[in-house]
Amino acid sequence: MNPSATLSIESISVSFGGVHALQDVSLTLEPGSIVGLIGPNGAGKSTLLNCISGISRPGAGTIRLGETNLIGRRPDQIAGFGLGRVFQHPQLIPELSVLENLMVANHRTLRYSVLAEMIGLPGVRRAEAEARHAAMQVAARVGLSPSLGMVTGSLPYGHRKLLELARVILMGARHLLLDEPIAGLNDAEIDHLGHVVLDLQREQGLSVLLVEHNMGLVRRLCNHVVVLDAGRVIAEGTADSVLSDPRVLLAYLGEVPADA
DSSP states (O other): OOOOOEEEEEEEEEEEEEEEEEEEEEEEOEEEEEEEOSSSSSSSHHHHHHHTSSSSSOOOOEEETTTEEEEEEETTHHHHEEEEESSSOOOOOOOOOHHHHHHHHHHGGOOOOHHHHHHTOOHOOOOOOHHHHHHHHHHHHHHHGGTTTSSSSSSOOOHHHHHHHHHHTTTTTTTEEETTTTTTTTTHHHHHHHHHHHHHHHHHHHHHEEOOSHHHHHHHOSSEEHHHEEEEEEEEOOHHHHTHHHHHHHHHHHHHOOOO
């Protein structure tokens, strides 16, 4: 998959029984951009991420990464195209160390047979050494080097969020879906994660679709913001423009302040 491919979401609609979770939703994630996806609870943000990552299938519309149609493909196939999702609650193996969790993610990219591994061929040992080196580099990139030997279940919650992000990067993701990545973090952890995301975008050209309620982080990171309410796009533009839009204020606050 071309790392400079554009993620294009066009006219996506999803219904659960008689409930319209998404209605004619469109957005574009250009290479190297950070797009915010915001809206009140129940607006349809997680439903859209589920459609993009292959967990759910929309009833109408198209989702393409470059020229590749993602609709109908399995989540592991979509991940193989370079699209990785970081969930609100980290999906880790708590009994393993930080390094072992990273190595598990890295094994997805290794190419050798089970027999070659059992025999211990030189190529396997070389590939394992390279995978370990790559895991340690990514750990350093997100600030987890001091924790490599720790059991993951004993990590502070903020470090588990960083480990989840590092695992997705190791799996070759070029397009990140971040689902409320700072939920449960303190101010210092939020600041550090924000720096990590910006550095990945600037230095590696990664693109990011950020679902987040923290408007300070949205203003800091996002080039473009899309606002959902009741399954529809009600506004999009810069963070400052959408956060002053009367429709957005009404959706979040239930009324438009007199000074808006």
